[in-house]
Amino acid sequence: SQQGEEDPQALSIQEGENATMNCSYKTSINNLQWYRQNSGRGLVHLILIRSNEREKHSGRLRVTLDTSKKSSSLLITASRAADTASYFCATDYTGANSKLTFGKGITLSVRP
Amino acid sequence: DAGITQSPRYKITETGRQVTLMCHQTWSHSYMFWYRQDLGHGLRLIYYSAAADITDKGEVPDGYVVSRSKTENFPLTLESATRSQTSVYFCASSADRGRQPQHFGDGTRLSIL
DSSP states (O other), X not given: OOOOEEEOSEEEEXXXXXXXXXXXXXXXXEEEEXXXXXXXXXXXXXXXXXTTOOEEEETTEEEEEETTTXXXXXXXXXXXXXGOEEEEEEEEEXXXXXXXXXXXXXXXXXXX | OOOEEEEOSXXXXXXXXXXXXXXXXXXXXXXXXXXXXXTTTEEEEEEEEEETTEEEEOSSOTTEEEOOSSTTBOOEEESSOOGXXXXXXXXXXXXXXXXXXXXXXXXXXXXXX
């Protein structure tokens, strides 16, 4: 399977702390995307980072990509209770018939 | 507002029955996707479509049928439902197969008794 692997599987932090989530993948990619899923809802796109980019920011979110290590990290700064959700990385592998492949997700709990 | 709508949100049916899940998007995206989400497996691609009348298999297509006669609709049919198809089903759309973000509906929770 070419599924990316997120780490840790679950993370519990206090409101105001930073949350760091990691994603590793297996072969070369065109881009890597992070999504959030609130309970009972669909996935919502957060950030897309291309293979020639190293870092992207969006509000309190910071995503890094290290293609030499085949890994990415998502940092949420100054977390809030509303950040409680599952987070998924998805990889667009290079290749003729590649499609976005989702990992199994990370459950983030932010305690008030 | 542009968006993607799935119906029904919840469905209970019996083994052997045919059931169709509907998906409608107003983004005018060329690509549409069907995923199933199960504990321990994450999201797995069932089928996808690049345009009207063009569909292709994903990772777990067995037992499912899709059609796409109009760009905005992408129904998923379970021709003879089995208990292993109990899952949460998500439809998504995108301007590209993998190089653009995907936009998801809120899912259909399907239980097969």
